[in-house]
Amino acid sequence: MNKFIIKIAVFGVVILLSIAFVFSLADGQSDLFYKRFTSTKQTSLLIGSSRIAQALMPSVINKELKNVTTYNYGFTYNLSPYGLAYLNNIKKKLDTSVSDQIFILDVNPWGLVSNSDDPNNAALFSERGEFIETLTMVNSNPNYEYLIDSYAEPFVKLLHNNTNFRVEDDGYLMLLKTFSTEELEANKDQVIINFTELLDELQFSKLRLSYLKETISYLKNYGEVYLVRLPISAELLEIENTISPDFDGLLFKLSAESNVTYLNYLDKSKRYNYIDGHHLSPESAKVLSLDLAKHIKQLKHQ
Known part of the structure; x- marks a missing residue:
């Protein structure tokens, strides 16, 4: 009986060690979000959707702003629109021990809409129940909570990461694939489409706008917003204007x-x-990152 118990215990340890090994392989190519939750608390966050995740390189x-260390904390329009969930997540990630930070907030209509009949009902927001709301640890490496509760793929995929994106150490979402002209079109x-x-399905949400205001107010305690x-392209702008x-x-x-300060780069889209x-x-x-950094530098020295 004792030998059987010992064998079961050894087998259990082997399984746990195997799982720990697989989890240790999770990195910036495991999915589009994991690595942002394995870094320590960060300063000068870049906040918004996948648009900012791929548009601004910390x-x-x-390098241009010298005394600033920005971190890209953008996700997707349906996971990180402006709301209580994203605001609370930002509060967990932000290093509030540092003053004179800068915060760059991606603002576009997609971050201020709801896909419900009652756009001002927070209970119906798209991010409810998603990791942006539920994740309690956003600064843990490895982040077992994220891997167990929020990693969307079978764990075996951690053994062979072959996605077209990589989250860099500074949070930037780097595209690894080169598209042909036909593929771009x-x-x-x-x-x-x-x-x-x-x-x-979408309606503008005054409640989301109020959360954007609350996010701005919170971040202003630690620096400039x-x-x-x-x-974006003219075709996409036409849709957003709708x-x-x-x-x-x-x-x-x-x-x-x-x-x-509000900075609009639509007139430079081409x-x-x-x-x-x-x-x-x-x-x-x-x-764009250099253009924006130079713009901010000019504003700070006016």
Whole structure:
């Protein structure tokens, strides 16, 4: 009997060690989010959707601004729209021991909508029950909580990471694949189809706008906040204007009320290249990151 118990115990230990080994292989290519929850608390967060996740490189911004260490903490429009869940998650990630930080917030209509009949009912928000809301540990390496509760793929996939993206140490979502001209056009066409289909489901949410205001107010305790409208293609802008026709006017009013700077790069959209009409290519992300950093530097020295 004792030998049987010992064998069971040894077998259990082997299983646990095997699981721990597989979990140890999780990295920036395991999925699009994991690595951001394995870094320590961070300063000067870049906040928003996948648009900012692929548009702004902290490495470029930090080099230009010198005394600032930014970190890209953007996810997706349906996982990290402005709301209580994202705000609470940001509070867990932010290193509040550092002052004079900068915060760059990606602002576009997708982050201020709800796909329910009652757009101001927080119980119906798309992020409810997702890891943005439920994850208690966002600074743990390895992050077993995320892997067990939120990793969407079979664990065997951790043994052979072959995705087209890699989350860098600074949170930036790096595209590893090069698209042909035909693929780029196909990508944009598909995004236009997807976004057009969503229009019937989405409504602007005043409650999300209030959470954006609350997020701005919280971050201002630790530094300067910049609201940034990232560049996109003309076709995607036309769709966004359907959601909120006077979005710019809304942002100018919000920036004035909150006493923060609003920077709009839509008029420079043709300066950059996209992989699907609204996510920048890595090469253009470098250009935009430098453009934005120089802009912020000028504003700080006025």
